[in-house]
Amino acid sequence: MQQFTALLTGVGKALPQKVLTNADLEKMVETSDEWITKRVGIKERRIAAEGEWASTLGLKAAKEALAMAGIPPEQLDLIVVSTTTPDTVYPSVACLIQKDLGATKAGVLDISAACTGFIYASGIAWSMIRSGLMKHVLVVSSEILSSTVNWTDRDTCVLFGDGAGAVVYSSSTEEGRGILSMTLGGDGTECDILKLPNSGCRRFPEHQGSFIQMQGNDVFKLAVRTMSECATEVLTSAGLTTEDVTLLIPHQANIRIIEAIATRLKVPAEKVFVNIEKYGNTSSATIPIALCEAFEQGRIKKGDVVVFDAFGAGLTWGAMVLKV
Ligand code: COA
Numbered sequence: 001m002q003q004f005t006a007l008l009t010g011v012g013k014a015l016p017q018k019v020l021t022n023a024d025l026e027k028m029v030e031t032s033d034e035w036i037t038k039r040v041g042i043k044e045r046r047i048a049a050e051g052e053w054a055s056t057l058g059l060k061a062a063k064e065a066l067a068m069a070g071i072p073p074e075q076l077d078l079i080v081v082s083t084t085t086p087d088t089v090y091p092s093v094a095c096l097i098q099k100d101l102g103a104t105k106a107g108v109l110d111i112s113a114a115c116t117g118f119i120y121a122s123g124i125a126w127s128m129i130r131s132g133l134m135k136h137v138l139v140v141s142s143e144i145l146s147s148t149v150n151w152t153d154r155d156t157c158v159l160f161g162d163g164a165g166a167v168v169y170s171s172s173t174e175e176g177r178g179i180l181s182m183t184l185g186g187d188g189t190e191c192d193i194l195k196l197p198n199s200g201c202r203r204f205p206e207h208q209g210s211f212i213q214m215q216g217n218d219v220f221k222l223a224v225r226t227m228s229e230c231a232t233e234v235l236t237s238a239g240l241t242t243e244d245v246t247l248l249i250p251h252q253a254n255i256r257i258i259e260a261i262a263t264r265l266k267v268p269a270e271k272v273f274v275n276i277e278k279y280g281n282t283s284s285a286t287i288p289i290a291l292c293e294a295f296e297q298g299r300i301k302k303g304d305v306v307v308f309d310a311f312g313a314g315l316t317w318g319a320m321v322l323k324v
Contacts, residue, residue, distance in 0.1 A: 003179035006137075008324055010168035013292040014057045014142075015279065016046040019028070029154040036158045041255025045161025045280035047146045053087040054164070055096035058142030060306075061166035061288070062097055063150055065138065066155025069168040073101040077134035080124050081110045082117025082284040084196070084313075085144040097140060097230065106138070114194075115251050115312025117141055117166070117284030119320055122308075125169045125318075126179045140166040141284035149260065150211035159253070160212070161280035165288025174279040175253040177303075181238040182320040183230050193218045194313040223257050228264040230319035231309045238321040242267050246304035247294055251311055252276040252286040261309065273299070283312065300324055 021044045022033035036042055049058070058081060066073060079101075081094040094108035113120040118141045125137035142164035149157050172178060193215040197204035205211065227250060234240060248267050250258050255276055262272045273290045282289060287308050294300045302324055309319040 002132065002171060003175070004130050004132050004171050005175070006126045006169040007165060007172045007174070007178040009170040010065035010067070010069030011288065011292040012061040012068065012166045013289045013294055014060035014064070014164045015289070016036040016048045016052055016057070016162050018047045018049055019044050019045050025158055025299060029157060030153060031154045031158055040159060041254070041276045042158065042280045043277045046163055048144045048162040049252045052144070053141040054083045054085055054144055055087045057144070057162070057164035058093055058140040058166065059097050059100050061142065062101060062138055062140050064169050065166040069170065071136050071168060071170065073103040074105055076103045076106040076136050076138050078107045078125070078128055078137045079103060080120045080121040080137065080139050082113060082141045083110060083143055083275045084112065084114055084283055085147055086110055093142060100106045109268045113312065113316045114286070115281070115283045116288070116316035116318045117312070119182070119308055119310050119318035122169070122183055123184055123318070124178065124194040124321060126182060129169060129171045132262070133170040137169045138166065139161065139162065139169065141288050143283040145281070145283055148210065148212050150209070153211065155216060156212050156214055157198055160282050163279055163282035163285045163289050165285045165292055167291065172314050177323045180321040180323055181234045182318065183233045184318040185226070185230070186314050186316045188314065190222065191317045194315070196313070206225055207321055220254065220257060222315065223253060224264070225258070226317040227251070227261050227309045227311050227319070230317055231261070231265055231307055234307065234319045234321045240305060240321065244305050245271060247271055247273055247299060248307045248309065249273045249287055249290045249294065250309045251312070252279070252290065253281045275324055
């Protein structure tokens with residue numbers, strides 16, 4: 001039987017123009033540039049303007065990824081969007097992007113896996129391509145977290161930002177390239193440590209509005225543990241070691257989480273991609289935005305081994321190895 005692999009053929013990103021700096025936040029809540037820089041590693045984040053939504057940012061990123069892949073939208077078989085902040089529950093963001101791209105042949109769906117959404121969406125793309133069912137899949141991760149942040153809560157408002165990233169995966173019969181391994185996991189028993197109440201059909205009278213609620217310390221510890229385990233697992237199942245890794249692209253939630261994972265995995269700092277200082281935590285969009293910037297900076301070339309590693313609300317986690 002013919003073996004198919006999912007090659008990465010395009011990447012793109014879109015970030016709002018508006019920059020919110022730590023100095024701006026100092027005027028909004030009792031915080032300081034020093035605290036945020038030291039404890040989290042963020043200097044500034046982007047905030048969507050009026051009329052910028054998950055669909056519009058996602059569309060921009062998708063167009064860039066398709067242009068790099070050289071694939072006309074009509075050839076897409078599937079569009080998977082990961083988002084925690086869809087324009088509306090329905091129509092899905094994937095439907096809106098499909099309409100604006102003119103991707104007439106594509107199936108469309110949104111998925112919800114919080115900050116791990118990009119890995120889960122890539123898993124769907126990989127399965128479809130590997131099974132021989134599809135040739136080209138567009139994955140878009142687009143988040144407007146500014147719409148879910150309580151701007152008077154210093155525990156959370158300094159952490160998040162808006163942005164979108166997109167990739168195209170295309171079918172190939174080339175051996176040893178493309179997505180090599182993946183792991184996906186979760187733990188609903190820990191659902192209370194990171195949540196967005198009043199965001200669905202259930203009402204939570206104890207919470208005013210719909211804002212991110214987080215027990216930061218618990219999230220921190222679990223993120224370090226699970227992300228370290230996930231990355232080790234995918235490298236082992238791909239028959240590789242950290243020595244083989246060109247670039248580790250972890251979810252950008254806190255510089256101290258990233259450094260702790262790199263230390264545990266024994267990956268040197270120069271092999272770890274970090275851009276949290278510019279964008280903060282854009283949930284599922286952090287990895288594809290970082291991937292796109294890694295290409296722009298010439299840090300990835302054909303044949304390189306890249307590891308994606310993520311953790312998020314739910315809880316959810318996942319990692320994958322990609323040979324570019
Ligand atoms: N500015 C200044 N001080 C702040 C602050 C802010 N923005 N936020 C909290 N503090 C204060 C706290 O009130 C506390 O003060 P106290 O000692 O007087 O009580 C002190 O700083 C330490 O708080 P703590 O929560 O212990 O800090 P921390 O080192 O754990 O850092 C987080 C807090 C949120 C940055 C950190 O726990 C974290 O990054 N967690 C993971 C978050 C995350 O990644 N979420 C998304 C997952 S996908």
